[in-house]
Amino acid sequence: xNILEYFELVFTDYTLRTITLGTxxxxxxxxxLGSFAVLRKQSLLGDAISHAALPGIAVAFLITGAKDTNILxxxxxxxxxxxxxxxxxxxxxxxLKTDTALGLIxxxxxxxxxxxxxxxxxxxxxxxxGLDKYLFGQAATLVESDVILMVLVTAAALFVLLLFWKEFKxxxxxxxxxxxxxxxxxxxxxxxxxxxxxxxxxGLQTVGVVLMSAMxxxxxxxxxxxTNRLGTMIFIAAIFGAFSGVFGTAISASQNNLxxxxxxxxxxxxxxxxxxxxxxxxxxxxxxLRFRQNRRDLKLQKTLQFMYEIVxxxxxxxxxxxxxxxxxxxxxxxxxxxxxxxxxxxxLSGQEWSMTQEGFKTAENLYNQPFPND
Amino acid sequence: xxxxxxxxxxIAAVVAIACAIPGVFLVLRxxxxxxxxxxxxILPGIVLGFFITHDLNSPLLIVLAAxxxxxxxxxxxxxxxxxxxxxxxxxxxxxxxLFSIGVILIAKNANDVHLDVDAVLLGExxxxxxxxxxxxxxxxxxxxxxxxGSILLIIIALLLLFYKELKxxxxxxxxxxxxxxxxxxxxxxxxxxxxxxxxxxxDAVGAILVVALMIAPAATAYLLTSDLKKMLxxxxxxxxxxxxAGYWMANILDASISGSMTxxxxxxxLLVYLFAPQKGLIAVLYRQQQQRxxxxxxxxxxxxxxxxxxxxxxxNHLQEHINWQKVRSKTVLNLxxxxxxxxxxxxxxxxxxxxxxxxxxxxxxxxxxxDEKIEPMKDDFFLFRG
Numbered sequence: 001x002n003i004l005e006y007f008e009l010v011f012t013d014y015t016l017r018t019i020t021l022g023t024x025x026x027x028x029x030x031x032x033l034g035s036f037a038v039l040r041k042q043s044l045l046g047d048a049i050s051h052a053a054l055p056g057i058a059v060a061f062l063i064t065g066a067k068d069t070n071i072l073x074x075x076x077x078x079x080x081x082x083x084x085x086x087x088x089x090x091x092x093x094x095x096l097k098t099d100t101a102l103g104l105i106x107x108x109x110x111x112x113x114x115x116x117x118x119x120x121x122x123x124x125x126x127x128x129x130g131l132d133k134y135l136f137g138q139a140a141t142l143v144e145s146d147v148i149l150m151v152l153v154t155a156a157a158l159f160v161l162l163l164f165w166k167e168f169k170x171x172x173x174x175x176x177x178x179x180x181x182x183x184x185x186x187x188x189x190x191x192x193x194x195x196x197x198x199x200x201x202x203g204l205q206t207v208g209v210v211l212m213s214a215m216x217x218x219x220x221x222x223x224x225x226x227t228n229r230l231g232t233m234i235f236i237a238a239i240f241g242a243f244s245g246v247f248g249t250a251i252s253a254s255q256n257n258l259x260x261x262x263x264x265x266x267x268x269x270x271x272x273x274x275x276x277x278x279x280x281x282x283x284x285x286x287x288x289l290r291f292r293q294n295r296r297d298l299k300l301q302k303t304l305q306f307m308y309e310i311v312x313x314x315x316x317x318x319x320x321x322x323x324x325x326x327x328x329x330x331x332x333x334x335x336x337x338x339x340x341x342x343x344x345x346x347x348l349s350g351q352e353w354s355m356t357q358e359g360f361k362t363a364e365n366l367y368n369q370p371f372p373n374d
Numbered sequence: 375x376x377x378x379x380x381x382x383x384x385i386a387a388v389v390a391i392a393c394a395i396p397g398v399f400l401v402l403r404x405x406x407x408x409x410x411x412x413x414x415x416i417l418p419g420i421v422l423g424f425f426i427t428h429d430l431n432s433p434l435l436i437v438l439a440a441x442x443x444x445x446x447x448x449x450x451x452x453x454x455x456x457x458x459x460x461x462x463x464x465x466x467x468x469x470x471x472l473f474s475i476g477v478i479l480i481a482k483n484a485n486d487v488h489l490d491v492d493a494v495l496l497g498e499x500x501x502x503x504x505x506x507x508x509x510x511x512x513x514x515x516x517x518x519x520x521x522x523g524s525i526l527l528i529i530i531a532l533l534l535l536f537y538k539e540l541k542x543x544x545x546x547x548x549x550x551x552x553x554x555x556x557x558x559x560x561x562x563x564x565x566x567x568x569x570x571x572x573x574x575x576x577d578a579v580g581a582i583l584v585v586a587l588m589i590a591p592a593a594t595a596y597l598l599t600s601d602l603k604k605m606l607x608x609x610x611x612x613x614x615x616x617x618x619a620g621y622w623m624a625n626i627l628d629a630s631i632s633g634s635m636t637x638x639x640x641x642x643x644l645l646v647y648l649f650a651p652q653k654g655l656i657a658v659l660y661r662q663q664q665q666r667x668x669x670x671x672x673x674x675x676x677x678x679x680x681x682x683x684x685x686x687x688x689x690n691h692l693q694e695h696i697n698w699q700k701v702r703s704k705t706v707l708n709l710x711x712x713x714x715x716x717x718x719x720x721x722x723x724x725x726x727x728x729x730x731x732x733x734x735x736x737x738x739x740x741x742x743x744x745d746e747k748i749e750p751m752k753d754d755f756f757l758f759r760g
Binding site: 104108111113263272276 | 401404409414453456458465470473474477481482582583585592596597624627629634635647659
């Protein structure tokens with residue numbers, strides 16, 4: 001199957017449609033909530049939570065003995081939340097730093113989860129196979145009810161987001177101010193963290209424990225480059241996330257032996273790279289171009305300033321001077337002189353130059369200009 | 375114990391020690407998560423190295439994978455330098471991407487590669503004794519023991535050689551540059567050592583559990599001491615303990631050895647986190663409670679000092695006017711009495727000489743606002759703490 005066939009099939013084939021829809025919705029909700037994680041400098045919290053969710057899946061299975069996705073995900077949610085609050089406890093109550101706390105919880109919970117999973121595998125219970133799909137996720141196991149659950153959670157998240165929009169926004173950018181205004185910051189904070197954990201848990205089945213953090217981060221980090229507005233950023237992140245989901249599914253479906261999770265992550269990574277390079281305001285390419293432009297302008301202005309010092313000593317501004325006398329000054333080239341002529345700062349004739357009225361004025365005011373507004 | 379059992383425990387202990395030593399410095403330098411990033415992103419390096427060498431234990435593969443680890447660090451730092459995203463986001467972007475490339479490489483070449491992702495992530499210590507090093511037909515012991523043993527020896531040698539430099543550059547970058555010890559070299563040296571350790575250990579304990587072996591012993595030790603030497607020794611001790619105890623737990627439960635080693639580390643950390651004498655949760659909560667009571671006591675004494683009228687100094691006033699609850703007022707009052715700061719005469723509270731002296735000093739402390747003065751002052755005056 002190639003990509004074109006995939007897009008023909010996606011509307012008719014039940015399995016493909018479900019998976020595509022699932023990954024798209026997942027990408028959207030991750031992008032949406034990931035924006036908060038990125039802006040709150042909690043990017044790696046997602047990584048820790050997704051790993052911390054693993055023992056929850058195993059414990060839920062051990063208790064119920066059933067492989068019902070919803071129950072397993074509930075277990076994951078509980079254990080993810082425990083992990084999150086323990087991380088907070090470590091950071092607040094001891095002198096261990098954030099990175100250590102995250103790494104600790106991530107690896108300790110995951111190790112405990114692995115212990116339980118291997119323990120379950122040795123149990124005489126035919127039902128246990130397939131728990132390890134949560135490690136890397138298997139989009140192929142998505143069924144309609146999973147997608148409906150995702151849509152419901154997304155709707156709930158969107159509703160809460162709109163309801164508490166002002167609170168979330170203000171907490172994000174100025175936590176102290178929020179407190180002085182009398183908002184219950186603990187509640188708002190817990191609410192947003194809860195939804196981030198929820199999004200991560202939902203993604204476990206599709207992209208798995210290991211790669212879930214990228215799902216959360218990449219669309220948001222890409223979207224951040226295109227705008228400085230929170231609302232726009234969340235919207236763009238959701239779109240990037242959804243497209244990563246769809247394209248990732250398409251590519252992995254059109255090739256043999258490609259699991260969906262890693263492909264989605266790589267597609268999202270491509271979005272990030274493109275955004276880093278080509279975003280008009282912050283992107284590396286345009287930033288570099290602007291940098292070079294500024295340097296050229298500066299060079300021209302320096303030449304003009306040098307000429308101005310010469311011209312000042314003469315009665316007539318347009319008195320012609322030999323280009324040769326600029327030789328003491330290293331910053332000019334033939335090309336830069338031509339550019340200055342284009343700007344109508346000077347007039348070149350043969351081996352001589354003379355300053356125009358405009359050039360004189362510009363040079364005079366070179367150092368007392370108001371800063372241009374960005 | 376059979377000989378494979380001893381060998382497994384030996385390998386586990388060696389791996390754990392080799393991880394714990396660089397881990398101490400990672401934790402102290404607030405770079406614990408770099409170990410997470412490295413452990414994931416070496417996957418493409420391992421796969422590519424495997425294509426070339428066809429041997430998971432080849433030194434060339436270890437070098438190739440370790441280079442990938444260092445490249446990760448450089449990549450993360452390059453992204454940070456652009457200023458487009460924050461540091462942690464840079465880490466979170468780089469390693470899943472590299473890891474995905476590794477997973478896809480494995481999946482696309484599943485037929486030629488005897489390497490599956492589960493093994494890379496989780497490792498399998500139980501099989502380690504079966505891959506033996508033969509030299510001239512003589513059995514020299516398990517290969518992984520030799521590899522990890524040499525890595526451990528290199529780490530210990532480097533630690534002894536550069537202990538002073540590591541210490542200075544970890545705690546005071548400015549001083550270390552001034553003394554002519556390049557923090558850059560120490561940084562990348564540490565990163566290279568960590569990469570090599572992670573690569574060497576991944577095949578025994580897996581990529582994610584390496585992170586636990588690196589961070590957990592160091593973090594646990596850090597809760598118990600602030601002395602670098604003691605911290606190193608303690609974390610080595612925790613590493614060995616969890617390796618041996620973890621092995622036996624795995625034996626009983628018939629589960630993954632690396633998983634149960636990590637679980638042991640988790641249990642040790644939890645115990646220390648709760649019960650560490652100075653920095654543990656219970657100690658911290660107790661101290662906070664104590665300080666709260668002592669602040670209340672101070673407030674109360676200042677109040678007494680300010681008021682000579684009897685109705686302000688009545689014993690019920692605490693509850694009615696300062697709005698303290700009954701238990702709290704009683705605690706504060708008893709503490710003041712026990713410390714001979716006040717005397718109670720017909721339900722009227724008044725300051726004693728000692729109480730007055732203390733209040734004056736406390737006022738001075740509040741005005742000058744020097745934090746370090748309050749503790750010695752409490753030591754001078756308090757017979758009993760809050």
